[in-house]
Amino acid sequence: METRNIKLVIAYKGTHYHGWQIQKDKITVQGEIQKHLSVLLNHGVVLFGASRTDAGVHALGQTGNFHTTSQKETEVIHHALNKRLPVDIYIKKVQEVPLDFHARKNAQGKHYQYRIWISKEKPVFESETIYWLGDKKIDLESMITAARQIEGTHDFTSFASNAGRKDENKIRTIDTIAITERYPLLVIDVTGVSFLYKMVRGICGTLLEIGRGKSLDIPAILKDRARGSAARNLPPQGLTLMKVFY
């Protein structure tokens, strides 16, 4: 039987999953999709994801790929898979791709979005998909200035939660950080080639501290190469993987 390679574009609310990556005895997004694909295609399926999103982190444009010997049409797989998946996972696209395509290895870049709710009023409908800050004054200009200093190619050890892993190359390239205020929503869009563990949440946490008036020197933080120099990570619920570029 001829093997085909199928690419998926996936949306999910991460709240009720232990992250993307399959784990024993835990409900994960990868595990959930693989399980249904395996039943649907009558063989064990391994789904490679572009990004191992953490527990509570969401996606509107995660990508994955899997090999199958099934000759089912992509539209049939698309429809049947969406019928089986729970309310918080949705397959946006199913597409046959060349056999050597790999969702993670071939990714040229990723766009993450972090959403902060700046209001006294707690957003009861969105508590799982945005980060509620409360009613705080934000200095947008300082945040934008700091964002400009984070953009580019740097050693991002200070923003990574696995800073202890000395063997890993910590140099990454951030293409753009756009900060948009749509009161009461503050949106931080981060686009880069690839990211260290929890790096986006570390960057957003540091930018927000600066926005709240803390005097933090980005070039000095980058130079320190120590996680303690930057501010704390923002919580997972505000973060969404928007798009993977190829």
Added chain:
Amino acid sequence: METRNIKLVIAYKGTHYHGWQIQKDKITVQGEIQKHLSVLLNHGVVLFGASRTDAGVHALGQTGNFHTTSQKETEVIHHALNKRLPVDIYIKKVQEVPLDFHARKNAQGKHYQYRIWISKEKPVFESETIYWLGDKKIDLESMITAARQIEGTHDFTSFASNAGRKDENKIRTIDTIAITERYPLLVIDVTGVSFLYKMVRGICGTLLEIGRGKSLDIPAILKDRARGSAARNLPPQGLTLMKVFY
């Protein structure tokens, strides 16, 4: 000690509650707020709510009132109560009112909103707060025409889920039904003096069937005074109590 009467304006996502009304061994919105108020004020509190919203139904403007002998300032109660409440309940307003005010008995009207998501794409972030219809063609004009026929004072037995209760007066007054398309969102705003059990969901279900092309005669349905004449209720997650008028 002098007794005071305190009015609350309350927002909640109803997904994780067995409705508003307190029930033995069930987590309810009324039960949750009463529990925290009782601890906060050092005496048992009974919270009267304006509307007994069903399991899964939300509120952005539910109202309630309770009597207390505590002399704590309303701002103190407001702040302390919000600190204690879970992420999906928020007190918008705390206000001292005359002793004879009763949240339900004094209500002059209520505004409910039903939100329908008309798109092929499943809304993974909002699956608990809107009703996902899928990608269907909707005849908005027919819905608006039917809505005009529902407005006014009628016997609404055909739209009530407790139609069997013969002792209850089933005559109610609907002030306005506004239907707004904000693609992919279809919003039905229903304002009336008071409502029978599940009446808004019955009305919205009937309007949606008409929008999807079913030929349903509203005057005939009203005249029938039988629940089977109208279409099925829409599910709870699309419904929100927006405001109670006094």
